[in-house]
Amino acid sequence: MEYKFSDRIAGLKPSAVREILKSTSDPEVISFAAGNPAPESFPVDAIRKVSAEIFDEQPITALQYGITEGYAPLVEKLTEIMKERNHIGTDNDSLIVTSGATQVMELLTKSLCNEGDVIACEDPSFIGSLNCFRSYNCSLAGVPIEADGIDTNALEETLKNDTDHRIKFLYTIPNFQNPGGVTMSWEKRKKVYELACQYDIIVLEDNPYGTIRVAGDDVPAIKTLDTEGRVVYAGTFSKIISPGIRVGYAVGPKEILAKMTVGKQTEDVHTAMFNQMLVYRWLCEYNLEEHLSNNQAIYRKKLNLMCDCIDSELGDAVTYVRPEGGLFIWCRLDDRIDMLEFCKRAVEKKVAVVPGTAFLTDTAGTTPYVRVNFSTPTDEDIVEGVKRLGQVAKEMLAESK
Amino acid sequence: MEYKFSDRIAGLKPSAVREILKSTSDPEVISFAAGNPAPESFPVDAIRKVSAEIFDEQPITALQYGITEGYAPLVEKLTEIMKERNHIGTDNDSLIVTSGATQVMELLTKSLCNEGDVIACEDPSFIGSLNCFRSYNCSLAGVPIEADGIDTNALEETLKNDTDHRIKFLYTIPNFQNPGGVTMSWEKRKKVYELACQYDIIVLEDNPYGTIRVAGDDVPAIKTLDTEGRVVYAGTFSKIISPGIRVGYAVGPKEILAKMTVGKQTEDVHTAMFNQMLVYRWLCEYNLEEHLSNNQAIYRKKLNLMCDCIDSELGDAVTYVRPEGGLFIWCRLDDRIDMLEFCKRAVEKKVAVVPGTAFLTDTAGTTPYVRVNFSTPTDEDIVEGVKRLGQVAKEMLAESK
Known part of the structure; x- marks a missing residue:
């Protein structure tokens, strides 16, 4: 057949x-x-302990259906951590839990792009995200990277040439880019945000590696600049606790995240409850820093x-x-x-x-x-x-x- | 904004x-x-025990990335169970693990349907699946249900009228249909398969409730009739072990499932490893029947x-x-x-x-x-x-x- x-x-x-x-x-x-x-x-030891606590104390919550937005205590805790630790999130933003950060790319593309639309991204970039964009029949507008991150002149040129406004968002990994390894400077982050405002596009800031800094100083996220509500930030516990548990999250404008939530309902209904509770309890009981x-x-x-x-x-x-x-x-x-x-x-x-x-x-x-x-x-x-x-x-x- | x-x-x-x-x-x-x-x-008690075993004996496997197709021992075990218990699966078929059964509907639609295509389905039907189909800009061709399942005459009429072949598959819940509660008779299952062959469409057989039979005798799945390789069967552990762990699976033609796997890579990479291992160990250590x-x-x-x-x-x-x-x-x-x-x-x-x-x-x-x-x-x-x-x-x- x-x-x-x-x-x-x-x-x-x-x-x-x-x-x-x-x-x-x-x-x-x-x-x-x-x-x-x-x-x-x-x-491992902490997870073993926390896991036993969950099945001893809240087995039904861990095993029953949950709401699509995420396990409420985790949503609240993460919102607080992102605000206090990373200065990310305004009253205009909300946070949803996803099944790994890849789902953030997937849901944002689903929510913003029609087939034939264009996504600007660093070139080279993470193949998982590029394939995700391709799976929506979107074209990719690659922008070269330099030692201090995306070539903002080339980005400006790309946006300027997009006269029929087919570019819906810029996908960027500002910290320790995959595969380039480079980190976007603070000056370039400001320039990227400025260009996003000027050319009316959304920025999808993917930060899977930010916590694995081994030298130099942290650079604030592009999302910290987001006064207009045009940055969706993707985070994950894959490089903090475990990739196998598939827990990521998005922080972004409420209106966009509401659409992403509707999209998530039709994909996996919600991220596994036990996995969310594991992250929540671990965050409560252990010292993140x-x-x-x-x-x-x-x-x-x-x-x-x-x-x-x-x-x-x-x-x-x-x-x-x-x-x-x-x-x-x-x-x-x-x-x-x-x-x-x-x-x-x-x-x-x-x-x-x-x-x-x-x-x-x-x-x-x-x-x-x-x-x-x-x-x-x-x-x-x-x-x-x-x-x-x-x-x-x-x-x-x-x-x- | x-x-x-x-x-x-x-x-x-x-x-x-x-x-x-x-x-x-x-x-x-x-x-x-x-x-x-x-x-x-x-x-609950079994899950508590199995969970402790996993984190004692295989913590790294449970916490590290896995392959998209699913945790190999679970794939093998499920394949065996489906063959022996349900007479489902041929050499032409494979099995993949999904993040709940909803993801099966999602991945099949992604793989088979362009925007504007049509999906035939029972009317009324499960809103989660209907919204999933809608999220791909597919139209729905509703077919009424009767006390013994889908109205096969109406189905035939619908397929006959689809002269430009926009209907890509039939979505059906043959057992204890949601919301209708009705079960499709064996005669109608044979008729549905016959019509699928005649009009060259795929059948998506969603069976979330099959194990919760409280009266009457089991009716074999439509998938048991599938000599041509045109039925994709969606199963889940949501109504067996727990919905909160989000573990489902698909059995279907290898070629279709390979495409669905590529689609899954760009959504959530793989279903959480611990959750898959939990199901696997539970199936090994406890008596399913x-x-x-x-x-x-x-x-x-x-x-x-x-x-x-x-x-x-x-x-x-x-x-x-x-x-x-x-x-x-x-x-x-x-x-x-x-x-x-x-x-x-x-x-x-x-x-x-x-x-x-x-x-x-x-x-x-x-x-x-x-x-x-x-x-x-x-x-x-x-x-x-x-x-x-x-x-x-x-x-x-x-x-x-």
Whole structure:
């Protein structure tokens, strides 16, 4: 039997990263391809304790249906934390809980974009979000990134040229961008907000990595500038407590979040209650800042180790902007090295990296970059894996002479 | 600031039922409006035990990212159960885990339908699914239901008239239909499958209530007839273990489920790992049939009690087809009673029922029906609530004379 699929899904490819992850189930492969938080950062003992408390004290609440907006005590607690800790949220804003932050991208696209509309985004950017936008038959207007974040001149040019106003929002990851690793400066954040106001677009500020800062100072979110009500902020507990529990959230203008809530009703009704209660109780009973500080130490050590290894093993072949946090290093290969061939030979040496092409807005584009992840592999694997990448690079440089 | 929303979301109303539920947070209101499983059916002790085991033995698996298709041991276990217990699934089929069964409707619509396509469905039907279809800018072709399920003559007529083949699939709830309460006969299931083959459409068979049978014999699923690969079956643990954990699943042709998986990647990446592991371990360690049998006893008692109360308190004012299971009774009010006025007066007496109009494919349609739920209220509330409904009906009948 021959199936006919919708236009939106017919051309959509599975995420290259997730497909690579599946192929690296071979335990001998050292994977730098994942985007998994460091498992040693999960507060396992606390979760065990909190989980037992929930099933002892509130089993029916944890197991019964909940409302789409989210578990009320968690909504309240998160609203308070975002206000006090991050200066995010005004009287015009509300907060909803989502099943991971990816659902925020999905619900906002559903709420704002008709098919054929355009979404501006950093180029390269997170493939999960790009595929989400593509699944709504939206086009992507890629804007290059620089060492201090999105190229705001290029963004202005893009918005200026959008004379029929098809660009509905800008998608940006200002902190430790995926895959670029760069952080948007405060000056550029102000400029982005100014441009959003000037050209009447919404900003979708995705901040999955903000809490994993290992160097430098925090830069306030674009959302802190939002006097007009045009920024939707996406947060997540994936890099704080656990990605497997799938708890994220959105803070944004009430009117927009009400539409996103209607959209969520028709997708998964609500985010699992136990999972929301776990986050709530954990936030109440444990010290967030202490936990984040411990996690930062874990990531700092791993990032530094990988940078040291790259510098010594791949110094001739790779340049990169050292990230101040996050999970990834975006490595530019020397022009004499063919990027896809490099990835292929790495896999032959049982090391997986993600070809940079996966993150481009133009699926037919080319790039000399690969993305490497330092949070998932063990220290030993970082050392050994980068050594093997160094061998590949040396081989390829020698061949090019 | 004025927001511009997408066409698909601009006209979509929040589910009337869920809105009513929010308004019934008043503890004095007896709610027959919910669709919640009976909380006494949740296997709380087992869940407490299994949960502790997971966090003791496999905490990292429970907390780390998983693959989109689902936790492999659960996928395997469910595949086995569906084959052996329900005779569902061929070599041409696969199974994926979803975040509740609603996500199955959502992902299938995303995969099969372009905007402007048509979905055939029972009329009335589950509002969550209808709103999901509407959220893709699909039109609904409603087909009336009878005491033995969908009117297959009307279905044939609908398909025959669809000369430009805009109907992509038929959505049906064959067991204890929501809200109708009726069960599709085996003859009609065969006829539905035959028509699907003849008119080349897919069947989406939604079976959330099949395990809550309190009378009569099980009727095999339409999916058991699926030699051609045109039925996608949606199952859930919401009415077996817990709705709050949001674990459902789809069994269907591999090619269709592969597209649905790509769609799911861009929505919530995967269903929460702990929740999947909870279901898996529970299925391994506990006796499913024994649990279902215990649950059926709970629902049988409540259904019988509510029918008895309706017969004695509302006998003059209401007729209904006695359901053999599920959660709902679909009550037809006497023609002398205005349905919306009845619902309004019921709320004044602090009893909530759902106006039947909420379940119509035509949002401007009218109907003399209301839906009452018997699984959520306590026995005392069933008795007291129906008594109050009886008073309302008596008042209104007296006024009509």
